[in-house]
Amino acid sequence: MADNELAFAPLLAPLLDALEQRLHQRVEDMHQELNQKIDDLDRKVDEVRELSLKTHIAFVTHHNTVFCDTINLLQVPFPNGVFPWGREVDGPDSTRVVIPELSSIDSVKNLTMAEAFGYFKGYHPSTPMPPDLRTRKTEILVALGRRQEVTMGALERD
Template sequence: MANPLPAPATLLVMGPDYIYGTLPVPPPPLQNPVSTADIMTAVELASQAMRFRGEFAIHDFLDSPNYVNDAAAGACVKYRDAVVALSNSLAAAPAWFVQWNNDTFNTLVQDVHDLTANMMIPIARNHNLRTVMDDNGPFQQVPFPNAVWPWGKSVAGPNGVQVVLPGLCNTQAVDQLTSAEASAYFMGYYPGIQIPHVVQQRKIAILRAIGRDV
């Protein structure tokens, strides 16, 4: 008798912090062994989640019933990977799927991520400039030009030392940046530009990069 498979609800994280919008969750029960249809259902769920996250992540569309937040989109991608892993452990995934996953889906996910970030740069900067008049914020996160969302990220500083970037939700957060954090943020927002020696100059440049007119 085949070993029972975990229920999809245990593979896909649910909870109040996970906004799935109109996605069909939880997914239907998995077949045993995992079938090609199961794999494609998981792939389609992850693809839809990434697409809805990109289309409805813009500030004006957060109230859309289709809105999927980052936590839910990430959970869908993890669900896809878990289903594929189960398939690999029970019966190898079809060669065509492995090739498609490597060549197409992963590229699509990255493209959606990059497009979303590039769209959000002017929107978030404009929000921080025109909507939030108070230095107390809250400011929206402005991605780096390379599509990295910096808040909470560990990035390489000027000497290659990893620096965890704090969120810049208000002017005080920028003022409180350490020299290393200010350098890392400057490198992110102004790639290829020499880092100013004076920390305050870096902070002024960071404020301008996130839309604060100083």
């Protein structure tokens, strides 16, 4: 019986090799298909994340515009999704600065030059930095949804 099995071995070897190649190719095809599906899913998750961030920013700026008084502002994330309160960010002249909570108009009024630099760069990363502190604070108020404070001169009042 062992001789019969050995007699079939040369006949089975090419069939087994062909089967192994087909299985290998099939696994490779499935691997590529799975990677493509993962890439598609990653793209969709990124799109949902971007839409969610834009929606959240729109919601909190609208809330700050319509529903909040001057002492209860909601935190508005930067366009890149970073929530800024208490974060260490790039400051002027390659320094780092911890930016404070901006929960009121007064907290915006009290920003230092370095803190206003960090907030302005966060909200407007591709816009040239205004040289004066007042313009930076004005743009920060607008980013927070408080245009009415800008038009009513809130930065001029003490």
